[in-house]
Amino acid sequence: MRDAPDAPRPADFEWLWRNWRPRAAAYCRAFPSITRETREELASEAVLRAYRASGRFIPGKPFAPWFFAIVRNLAIDELARLPRECPRGASVEEAPSRHEEAEERAEKACEEAFVKDFLGTRDNLDRELANLVYGQGLGAGEAAKLVGVPAGTAKWRLFELRAALRRAWEREYGHR
């Protein structure tokens, strides 16, 4: 999931809204203390800011890191306003399952719930990196730059995250 298939058009509000507001909201899920309503507000605000700052976007450069930097700044500002205490992964929401065959749907729901619970036990940096890389399609280097850690650290953390997820899964369901 890299940039939207068409060329970035940050000066086109409709394009920004349709393609990037949901992605901003999905990225904000990496911050567990941000509520659903705030997440939508942040996503809308991010789109608005990106639109207003569209003149500063350099054509030819990847749009996603530029946009997610805006979202991240907004999210961090929001977190600074919140009380310190936030239960880890407490508000990571369950994604509804799709209408598919019952067995497949049940498996998927089980896997989603498992991954959700697993991510809830990880720290914020892991969750944010995973969201950016596996959810928003950024490269590990781009995600590392965005969150302010060395690229090697991001890669190592993602590796550890995958390994821990596999271990947790195999503990729960055996070696399959």
Add this chain to the structure above:
Amino acid sequence: MGTGRFDPEAALRRHFAAELDAERRSNPEPALVPESRRRHGDKGIPRLPRRAFKPPRLPAEATAAALLIFFGAAGFWSQAHSAPPFMKARAIELGSAERLALDLGAALGEAAEEYRDSPPSAVDGRGFSRFR
């Protein structure tokens, strides 16, 4: 659980894709103005970038230069030509008005001095303080 070996990366991708899907379905219609901004009276953002055309403002220097030229020309003209009768009449009228205003101002000044120097009881029976 499942038929193949568990792929954590694929599971993570599916998880985040489901989250994104949920976000897409949660608010499909663009509300062009975020609620927080609407509450504060923001009129919103245009669907298309709209750069309002602003006519160039007359610079202050040009205005000052125009005024100087006008008064310079008027002064030169008034020295070179005697003023026509209607202007003289108007000047006399203005002079009278000026004298009248001066007389009125002087009368007001005297009244104010009297008010200031008068005893409190004479100024205000209701106990308001006097101005200083």
